[in-house]
Amino acid sequence: MQTDQVSSTISIQTLDEIRKVLRKTRGWLVFLAVVSFGSTLLSLVSILISVIRGSGSSGVLDILVKLLFAGFNIALAVFLLQASQSGKRYAESGKAEELTTYHDRIKTYFTITGLLVLISLAVAVLMALIGSGAGLRV
């Protein structure tokens, strides 16, 4: 147990270099999160306007899908912000716990992004199949 507490498996010099990198990365993470929040807010406003106007082009399913993607975008932005905060804390304090938290958040961010891409690809293929099927019948 004592050995686990004291021994460093990665040299302090490398960890110092990683601290420097994270200090530079965190600013960009915050910027990306803010942009993501802003764009989601704009898309939510456009959804709200289309609902108030009652434009017939956007159905209930369309609005639900847009809301779902807005929710995922907000979640991604939150994970980016959390990663940036952990990165900042690690750069300032050098606590090992913050480094693992930073990597946890980054992993969640990439996992959600990857899943969203997979779902989008699956939906696109499905739509193409349905579209080509309908085209063949006509």
Place this chain on the structure above:
Amino acid sequence: MKETDLKAASPQESPQPTEPLSVGRKGNLDITIKGTRGWMGFLGVVIIISGALAAIFSLLTVSASVVFLGTSPPSSSWILIVSVLIYTGVSIYLGVLLLSSSSHAKRYLRQDSETELLKYHVKMHTFFKVIGIIIIIGLSVGLILIMAFSGR
């Protein structure tokens, strides 16, 4: 980004001493990085393919008018080609960054190399920086276009 740039940072910027990484924490870190690198590789491949497909379809669209209609492509086609080529270039660069980050993570996990761990972080930093710069350029271009068209 060069590693020398990172080493050039002054030591005063990190006043607190760096806490050593225990075996348990390193194990957790390795598991997390292992989980991240798979998705990074997948996203890298998807981004590269989307860029390549965009280039192929835009070239096909423009060449179709030349082949089937026998007319020279309109000037708007050149704008389309240039913008799609820029998109393709950026996509391939971002995809390569993700793939390279993923391969550094893989080598770190296999060889337990600290240099690879540092390179993994540097590549990830470059990836987020490039996306940020692209967003800044996109917002600036959008703002200029809005100002140009609102002035008419």
